[in-house]
Amino acid sequence: xxxxxxxxxxxxxxxxxxxxxxxxxxxxxxxxxxxxxxxxxxxxxxxxxxxxxxxxxxxxxxxxxxxxxxxxxxxxxxxxxxxxxxxxxxxxxxxxxxxxxxxxxxxxxxxxxxxxxxxxxxxxxxxxxxxxxxxxxxxxxxxxxxxxxxxxxxxxxxxxxxxxxxxxxxxxxxxxxxxxxxxxxxxxxxxxxxxxxxxxxxxxxxxxxxxxxxxxxxxxxxxxxxxxxxxxxxxxxxxxxxxxxxxxxxxxxxxxxxxxxxx
Numbered sequence: 714x715x716x717x718x719x720x721x722x723x724x725x726x727x728x729x730x731x732x733x734x735x736x737x738x739x740x741x742x743x744x745x746x747x748x749x750x751x752x753x754x755x756x757x758x759x760x761x762x763x764x765x766x767x768x769x770x771x772x773x774x775x776x777x778x779x780x781x782x783x784x785x786x787x788x789x790x791x792x793x794x795x796x797x798x799x800x801x802x803x804x805x806x807x808x809x810x811x812x813x814x815x816x817x818x819x820x821x822x823x824x825x826x827x828x829x830x831x832x833x834x835x836x837x838x839x840x841x842x843x844x845x846x847x848x849x850x851x852x853x854x855x856x857x858x859x860x861x862x863x864x865x866x867x868x869x870x871x872x873x874x875x876x877x878x879x880x881x882x883x884x885x886x887x888x889x890x891x892x893x894x895x896x897x898x899x900x901x902x903x904x905x906x907x908x909x910x911x912x913x914x915x916x917x918x919x920x921x922x923x924x925x926x927x928x929x930x931x932x933x934x935x936x937x938x939x940x941x942x943x944x945x946x947x948x949x950x951x952x953x954x955x956x957x958x959x960x961x962x963x964x965x966x967x968x969x970x971x972x973x974x975x976x
Contacts, residue, residue, distance in 0.1 A: 818935025
């Protein structure tokens with residue numbers, strides 16, 4: 714069965730800037746941690762896959778001393794888990810308040826995919842609770858129920874490792890040639906490529922200048938009739954989408970993949 718696998722953050726909605734960053738900073742305030750990530754600083758933290766891993770990056774010797782944090786590894790991991798649970802609660806509340814509208818074309822493309830008989834899934838390093846909240850807001854409750862969700866700590870190595878995509882292929886019983894991934898970051902692209910998957914990149918607010926070599930198609934967004942028009946940034950698969958990307962464009966990618974199967 715042809716299947717679309719979406720990343721969550723930056724693909725379904727612009728969650729990083731309007732959701733994750735304020736949720737991290739509110740969590741830091743609530744736990745009296747001497748840090749508030751600026752937009753510029755968070756752009757570098759986004760390169761780290763996973764929320765717990767981003768929090769763990771705080772634990773430099775200087776920060777541990779300044780914040781009066783424990784030095785043993787297990788207690789630090791316990792603290793990170795506690796902080797991350799609270800951060801997920803804050804983030805989920807922000808989603809429920811409608812702070813992160815869907816990116817252009819997401820709901821439309823999902824409906825087209827359902828009508829065309831495509832399978833649908835999400836593969837994300839974010840917590841499953843967060844992913845399901847964003848998914849429901851982005852595509853609606855009925856469409857969200859069609860998705861399989863692979864999220865959070867279900868694999869040991871997060872993107873750019875291919876583990877979550879390999880797990881999705883195994884659980885869904887799919888061959889790589891049946892799948893197109895929709896990602897927004899170089900880490901996500903590398904994970905998908907390492908799993909042998911065709912990939913469309915819809916660049917997001919923190920990722921536009923990253924290296925997307927190997928992607929079949931790189932675009933500004935999926936676009937929507939009467940709304941945002943798709944700008945093609947790179948078209949290795951010769952898809953040639955119109956003003957907005959349709960399910961027929963994904964059929965083209967599945968039919969021929971010159972990136973991994975050069976003539």
